[in-house]
Amino acid sequence: MMVELGRYAVPVLTAWGISAALIVGLIVQTLAAGARARRALEEVERRG
Amino acid sequence: MSIWEYANPVKFMRTSGAVLPWVAAAAAVSLPAGLLWGWLTPEDYKQGATVKIMFLHVPAAMMAINIWVMMLVASLIWLVRRHHVSALAARAAAPIGAVMTLVALVTGAVWGQPMWGTWWEWDPRLTSFLILFLFYLGYMALWGAVENPDSAADLTGVLCLVGSVFALLSRYAVNFWNQGLHQGASLSIAPGERMSAVYKYPLYLCMAGFFLLFLTLLLLRTRTEIRRRRTAALLAREVRA
Numbered sequence: 001m002m003v004e005l006g007r008y009a010v011p012v013l014t015a016w017g018i019s020a021a022l023i024v025g026l027i028v029q030t031l032a033a034g035a036r037a038r039r040a041l042e043e044v045e046r047r048g
Numbered sequence: 049m050s051i052w053e054y055a056n057p058v059k060f061m062r063t064s065g066a067v068l069p070w071v072a073a074a075a076a077v078s079l080p081a082g083l084l085w086g087w088l089t090p091e092d093y094k095q096g097a098t099v100k101i102m103f104l105h106v107p108a109a110m111m112a113i114n115i116w117v118m119m120l121v122a123s124l125i126w127l128v129r130r131h132h133v134s135a136l137a138a139r140a141a142a143p144i145g146a147v148m149t150l151v152a153l154v155t156g157a158v159w160g161q162p163m164w165g166t167w168w169e170w171d172p173r174l175t176s177f178l179i180l181f182l183f184y185l186g187y188m189a190l191w192g193a194v195e196n197p198d199s200a201a202d203l204t205g206v207l208c209l210v211g212s213v214f215a216l217l218s219r220y221a222v223n224f225w226n227q228g229l230h231q232g233a234s235l236s237i238a239p240g241e242r243m244s245a246v247y248k249y250p251l252y253l254c255m256a257g258f259f260l261l262f263l264t265l266l267l268l269r270t271r272t273e274i275r276r277r278r279t280a281a282l283l284a285r286e287v288r289a
Contacts (some may be wrong), residue, residue, distance in 0.1 A: 015101045015158040022151055037276050
């Protein structure tokens with residue numbers, strides 16, 4: 001979907017790009033840490 | 049039924065496991081919808097296309113302050129009632145708050161450059177937000193630096209109380225010191241229209257989306273913290289046996 005950003009294309013795309021990267025990074029890190037913690041607990045419970 | 053039942057980790061895991069898919073689905077719908085609506089809004093007569101930055105900047109700044117307030121409440125519950133889940137929830141919320149504060153700072157700087165002619169100004173609101181970000185980093189570092197989890201929860205709880213001054217300053221700095229570049233609140237329950245409905249409604253949806261995203265991540269991260277705590281307890285039991 002094309003939106004005309006005119007002379008402000010660089011700041012708008014920069015703000016949206018950096019925000020998207022930070023938020024997606026946070027989501028990925030949250031899911032990865034959750035999966036690691038779940039595996040670690042399952043491993044210890046299996047041993048016990 | 050009492051709210052304190054959820055301080056029981058087993059009860060919290062069961063309830064959060066049931067609620068999580070619904071909250072995540074609501075976030076997955078509302079946030080992209082709000083951002084898309086915001087992206088498609090027309091140019092502002094003064095700010096041009098940079099008005100689109102508002103749909104990230106305002107919800108992120110709102111969450112940055114409110115997450116610290118949530119951490120304050122959770123820390124007070126820990127300090128007064130010693131419920132472990134509340135301390136772990138405060139710890140789980142900190143990285144989310146730090147990212148929200150960083151998003152608000154970065155988008156603010158990128159927005160400020162074309163509008164104010166500068167990336168940064170030692171303005172009361174900007175400065176208090178930067179200090180709030182440093183408090184988030186310090187809070188996370190303190191959790192990682194103290195080995196005993198109860199001592200870490202005590203110390204970070206006190207740090208959270210101190211940092212709350214800056215969280216409140218971030219919100220009210222513009223009102224306390226009527227100076228600096230940053231404008232006052234755009235959305236207010238006070239009479240008088242400050243923002244066109246063209247921007248206001250997509251902004252409300254973005255704010256709801258950011259809140260639901262926070263809730264989803266908070267539940268996920270608190271569950272992770274509880275699992276880590278349980279793993280550490282079982283490992284300690286193995287060592288003792």
